[in-house]
Amino acid sequence: MSSWSSPYSSRTSRSGGLRTPERLPNYSSPSPFLQKSTSRRRNTVVKDAFTTFTGAFTKCFTPTSEPKTFKDLGDSDEFKAISDGSSRGGNMAGRRPSRRSFQTTGSNEQIMCTVEPGSVKFSLNEILKATKNFSSSLKIGQGGFGTVYKGQLTDGTFVAIKRAKKIIYDRQLGAEFENEVKTLSQIEHHNLVKCFGFLKHEDERIIVVEYVSNGNLREHLDCMHMEILSLASRLEIAIDVAHAITYLHTYTDHPIIHRDIKSSNILLTEKLRAKVADFGFARLAPDRNSSATHVSTQVKGTAGYLDPEYLMTYQLTDKSDVYSFGVLLVELMTGRRPIEAKKRKEERITAKWAMKKFMDGEALEVMDPNLEKNDANNFAMGKIFELALRCLGNNRRTRPNMQRCVEALWNLRKDYKEISSSIPQIREDEDDYNNNNNNKDYKA
Template identity: 65%
Template sequence: MSTLSRGSSCVSNGQVGNFSIEEIYKATEKFSPANKIGEGGFGTVYKGRLRDGSLVAIKRTKKNKFDKRLSLEFKNEILTLSMIEHLNLVRLLGFVEHGDEQIIVVEYVSNGTLREHLDGTRGNGLEIAERLEIAIDIAHAVTYLHMYTEHPIIHRDIKASNILITEKLRAKVADFGFARLAANDPDASHISTQIKGTVGYLDPDYLRTNQLTEKSDVYSFGVLLVELMTGRQPIESKRPMSERVTIRWAIQKLKEGDAVIAMDPRLKRSPASNMALEKVLKLAQTCLAPLRKSRPSMKECGEELWEIRKDFRERFVAPSPSPIFYHSSTFPESDAKQNQDISFIIEDGEKYKFMSA
């Protein structure tokens, strides 16, 4: 694992981004409120423009040098981001520690969060085909974290507001402040002294036992799948009592044979979209199994989503003029063949799989 040095910065491909605090101040116009694009428990995110004209996102921690939790999350996010390189994961460009300033510089993703798109405050509304693509992107990213990094990584905070959307409506997973390394033994688990995550997405098995595994991310992903299909947030306190916990309400409708009632009303109804909705909710139901051993892996989630997308295309578009290829980023192997690349390739008519580049 990397170590941090004050006043320096690094990226996962070994290149060094030398950001001075003066450059950060200039890029953000001294952290002008006009450049503020987000805020959370970690601190505030600003849009910045570097000397070469490129746009970046600059995360500034809350100014409390005595808050050990924030300092730990700052270092944790840097160390996690420095180990990963994937098309569907936000890329680290550098970091700065200067006095009581702790700053992370990452790639700028210009089209807001998935939550904003589902709320209708961004874009023109996501069609079901676009939602399936986003779900697959997220599955690719988390599969990479779990299986294809040198040390498996558990994100611990998979949620719609941590999914950034590009102008081409592709997804990038962000915010690694809560992430931690998984045990090398896939059957092993971490005992956590402090529960981390977001209410509504937290794995009940993790809450009950304090044991953290990759299946905790799978549970959160199940909540996210329900969000994608319903458009609702995980907890909606203004709804009738039976609808306040979205996953309970949606899965109950699925069990009753009325899954279409749970569909986001902004989505167009059709036999193809109704079928996709039902299949995604069934996948979500397996992800939300109370016991982690009953949940699929993230790779299995990706495989199932690809099949759902394939069936949707065949029903919705006929005939397709040519096979459609999906290429995500290159995956480093997790075994001794570290120098060979693996490409995540999806091709209509073939099994969803990892193939040698």
Template identity: 60%
Template structure:
């Protein structure tokens, strides 16, 4: 039985919970935190599924496609298509209001020879330690590359394996420096099992390095593309969605000040060997509006990834936690279909995956959008309908019509519970048929 992660756990030095890293101009997408895969866990459910208002579909389908935006270079590890990241906010990260933690987490290392201070989750490493961990940034330690730098697998003195992101010196500028500091500041505030753990950083002369948890089983996108062996069954995909929902709920509700991730997508979801999902990459994260002052949103220029961007945020420049909910709705469609949010090689009506999927769903053809590598079983068929109902709610054009991330987690637990209950008889029936076939041979 899978244990529900606790939302309200805050940082302490002995905690086993997690943190977050990995994306934006200096962050290569965490596409190659490689290794092996193993068993899958099960979950139990809670809450009933809220039935989506299908009347929203007409408005959604007509207004779905986001407008053209300027985007950065692709962060892909190869020549395959990967949605570009939109980076039109030149200074927004620097103007965020942040609550002081009362500790030295906000300070940045300035001496290459200083010993690291063993604060929980925010260690000031030295470059000597980074060189030693990566064998002087050996090419054999390289596990990923993106638009701003390279990710290496490293090993600390205590034996801990880590992912070390080293920024390219040639692309430093004031804007990217602000985002580096923004990511460090955000990472030092969060700790949850479904968020990638932050170990520390180095900012020394022309070096900018972030040290985060090494997650060995690659990204969700790699698994959906079948680049890592076995196909993820629908039960595994539901568990991943639940993990992501828990992690983002923690950001929205249980940190000292609510945080909006702003870049929820499959290539920012890392998987452990046991297929626990961890949300990574806080380069675009922002503190949410201060509700105590009566504010309802943060006004900021648009950042995020094409295909996942909230259309209301695109139109109004008003950022809220419901923008993460919208991106999560796109992620749910990815999990069901196996497709990327934007499929430029497909015919025009299928290029925007969520728009195409919601149209099929509204027409009563939900099963036609199921990932062809998944079995059409009674359990899968029921789960797909319910997941798409939740997707429809998340993808509502107006933020007030979208559920909270906490509500998404509750609905997904309920779907998972029903899925497990139906899957057991399906499995027994399949086993009986197999035995009968063997006896008749």
């Protein structure tokens, strides 16, 4: 079921196609990557990685018994100390203090958070005015837990106002609401959706966040905005998302695991810069100074993006976000959703199908048909698939951390630009050659 806190993930499809799967309840040449390698050693290494990767899917959909360490969300505070037998470290030296502040006017009346001192403090009347009493004409998203409205503050700022459904406000939704508010209060990064404030008033649960006007990544991959995302744009989006996740894992006061990285949670600006949204399932990772390796918690996320190791063991780590990022990379290159129920059996799990094609030297067959096949694009897709294969490892210890993913994508961007810049020059040289020959023929 889709969380109410996803800003634009549930927009009505103009094409009437399938939606992104709902959440589960409670290089110098492209040839080495796109053709069969003659190197036995390389094949052995990659095949071993692929064997590990494919084993994940069988386990991913196998029912498991609940571990003894399982803790129900309603019985635990998502942002308390890690309850896996280790204590949180208290050393905060060298960490950037949070610039956001909380202000309370009553336990059951209004609770406000502000981005910085001097920011707008919202009242229920201001929310009603911004949304014209929650006018249906301003509705921009609908999820299982609530509705998202486009609003305008008194200073002219456009915002997204996320309102929970009153009739289903319960313990689980309350935990998600508190999770998102607490997470948003700790983060500040240009590739993350900004929080302006929230309102908790009687049975109203509202979060006010930055309005991102150009829809989400899934809509763009479906060409709902009447434009095709170029491979260069997709690469930049991947880098933006990698930056955002790296920030959450590494540069916040306490490491944060997003737990729901997916294309419908990636919002795009008019300039196609990506912003990661929806922190309803976010969870604090073990403290950096702690010896803990994971957090034992209930499985949450979206089918198709879920880390199979987390699904099997209930052990959540930052590598679970890395796995989801690997699925997202495949989605960017193929244009397909992670689960395509109407495809042939061997193609229904997109990542498994695409990685097998990649291993067989047939990666070009799975490239999004909207993308042009040229040397630069072919090279980039091969490199991205190579990174995706590592991210999709069945064992979390074999997956790279997000900082490594950023570095790999940076290097790819540099190589991609160099190859791309040479393509027009080659064509110009060919045109000049042809024109010269034609002129000689004409003079003769």
